[in-house]
Amino acid sequence: MTSPLTNNPEIPSSPPPRLLAILREAKRVLIIGHQNPDGDALGSALALALALKALGGPESAKESGNSLGPGIEVIVGYNGAFPSSLDFLTQGKDFVRRVPFGHDLRERFDLMVLVDCLAPFRVWPEAEALPLDSFPPFVVIDHHSDPLKTSCLSSFVNHLASATAEQVFKVITDLGAEFTPPIVEALLAALISDTGSFSQANSTEECLRQAAFLVSKGGNIEYINHFLKRNWPVTRMRLLTQALATIDLHHQGRVATMVVTQEMLNQTGSCVAETDGFVEYPLLLNGVDMVAFCKVNGQGQTRVSLRSRPGLDVRELARSFGGGGHTQAAAYMDDNPNPLEALEKLLSRLGTFNLPEKTG
Ligand SMILES: [Mn+2]
Numbered sequence: 001m002t003s004p005l006t007n008n009p010e011i012p013s014s015p016p017p018r019l020l021a022i023l024r025e026a027k028r029v030l031i032i033g034h035q036n037p038d039g040d041a042l043g044s045a046l047a048l049a050l051a052l053k054a055l056g057g058p059e060s061a062k063e064s065g066n067s068l069g070p071g072i073e074v075i076v077g078y079n080g081a082f083p084s085s086l087d088f089l090t091q092g093k094d095f096v097r098r099v100p101f102g103h104d105l106r107e108r109f110d111l112m113v114l115v116d117c118l119a120p121f122r123v124w125p126e127a128e129a130l131p132l133d134s135f136p137p138f139v140v141i142d143h144h145s146d147p148l149k150t151s152c153l154s155s156f157v158n159h160l161a162s163a164t165a166e167q168v169f170k171v172i173t174d175l176g177a178e179f180t181p182p183i184v185e186a187l188l189a190a191l192i193s194d195t196g197s198f199s200q201a202n203s204t205e206e207c208l209r210q211a212a213f214l215v216s217k218g219g220n221i222e223y224i225n226h227f228l229k230r231n232w233p234v235t236r237m238r239l240l241t242q243a244l245a246t247i248d249l250h251h252q253g254r255v256a257t258m259v260v261t262q263e264m265l266n267q268t269g270s271c272v273a274e275t276d277g278f279v280e281y282p283l284l285l286n287g288v289d290m291v292a293f294c295k296v297n298g299q300g301q302t303r304v305s306l307r308s309r310p311g312l313d314v315r316e317l318a319r320s321f322g323g324g325g326h327t328q329a330a331a332y333m334d335d336n337p338n339p340l341e342a343l344e345k346l347l348s349r350l351g352t353f354n355l356p357e358k359t360g
Contacts, residue, residue, distance in 0.1 A: 011158050015171045019139055019154040023052060023175065026111035029074045030136060032099060033164075034117035035125060036080035036273055036297070039089075039193025039228060041116035044141070044164040046089055046096070047186040048113065049074045051177035053095075075099070075109075079123050080298065081273040084236075088227040089189055101127045105136055111153075112138035116164040118146055118157070125299065125333060141167050145315075146324035159326070162207035165190030169210050179217045188219040189228060196280070197225060201310060201328070238268040240278060247282050250347060256282035257347070259339045260295035272298050279305045290314060292346055294339035302334040302342035320349070 023029075031049050033041025056072040076090075077099030090096045099105075101124035105112070112135060114120065120135045121128035127135075132151070140152050143166065145159030161167050165187045172183065179187075191211055195203045198211065215221065239260065246259040260275050272295060279293040291307040304321070306314035308328050315330040323332020334342035 011160065012156065013158075013170075015141075015156045015167075015174050016154055019141075019156050020171070020174055022111065022139055022153055023113070023171070024055070026052075027072050028109045029072065029111045029113060030077050030099065030105070030109040031074065031113040031115060032077040032079070032123050033115045034122040036276075037078050037082050037086075037116070038276055039086055040163045040165055040190040042076075042078065042082055042086050042089060043186040043188075043190030043193065044115040044168045045076045045078075045113075046093070047165065047172065047183045047190070048115065048141070048168050049076045049095060050180065050183045050186065051172045051175060054180065055175060055177050081271050083273045083276040084233055085228050085231060085276070086189075088231075089186055100124070103134065106134070109136040112136040114138055114140045114142070114152075115168065116142055116144075118142055118144055125301070141171060143167060144325060146319075160204070162202040162204050163191050163194035165194070166207055166210060179214070181218055184214045184217045184219045185224065188214045188221065189224045192221065192224055192228060197229070202326075233274075235269045236274040239264060239270040239274055240281070242268060243275070243278050244281060247285075249285075249288070251350070253285075253287045254289045255350065256285055256288045256291050257343055258282050258291070258293045259343060260293075261339055262296045265296065272296060279307050283307050283309075292343065294334075294343045294346070296337065296339055297333065300335075300337045302336055302339045303331060304334055304342060304346060305329075305331045317349075321346075 029052060031045040033045050052072060052074050074095060076096045079098070079100055114123065117123060118140055120138070138152050140155040140157060141164060142157045143159055143161040143164050156167050156171065158167060169187055188211060191207055192198065195207060198208065242264045243258055243260050248257050250257065258278070265272060275295050279291055282288060282291040289309050289312050293305040294302050297303040306318055308314045310328065313327045315325050315327050318325055318330035318332045321332040321334065323330060325331050334345065336342045
């Protein structure tokens, strides 16, 4: 059976040699995912960082008898916050740091690797209007299909990949790095995160093949799922309870909406990163084809996450608001800091958005 990817000349099935060369040559590297990284963004960044460190760090310099340079410096950065369910991945790794936007980024790093997003403004929305030379030169490794609005040194993007981790897996393989236990854990956590524990349509043959390889290298799906799914602080459960209470149905029960306000975060002592995955709950409802989840983003905006069942493309809706994503999972930012008002705006737009006819 041939992989569908190999039949499509538009989508490279392996990383471009230029990307690999750039990664091999960089000395001070910032690897960073989209703002408020999820398991795929963080896991992909960690795995690539560990591989680059192993290939170019002081240890390899020692082994090769090269006592000259101090090796390379690799930082896994993030902007905003990530859910505490991902703490197990970053524990004990002092090269993981919050990196807010600063005009010194270009001096601090000679290369930036964007993972799980296509442009610097997905990391730092506040820097959207700045020229590209405000950032270090960058490469992109991603699985989103939004048009690449910015130019980069090189990119490895495949919108058919289940997760960015699937792309990073191939980069690590082609770089010749070893799949050590921390790399295996980070990649497997990323694949599990972006496929809903291998329950969604993007759990492709390639994804499962990689997962099987990672398990053969000691990856423990049960252990990772424990941290990703079953290790909640009670504050998060209280926030979910409040969020579920806001669920409302529209369009004859086919559209479910949910809201998280700043007051709800304050009352429960949670941060917005803890809402990761909440959007899946309204989709459990019988008859619901689409979910819109409006939440504060902590930077004076509302983030609207959209989910849909197969056959309903929410990416087009997200794009009409300046966002993007995947056909069944997309998002956009609304400049209104009040999620209730952002929801009203979406609902009035939805009046003109054609929900496809029900089939069967
Ligand atoms: Mn992803």
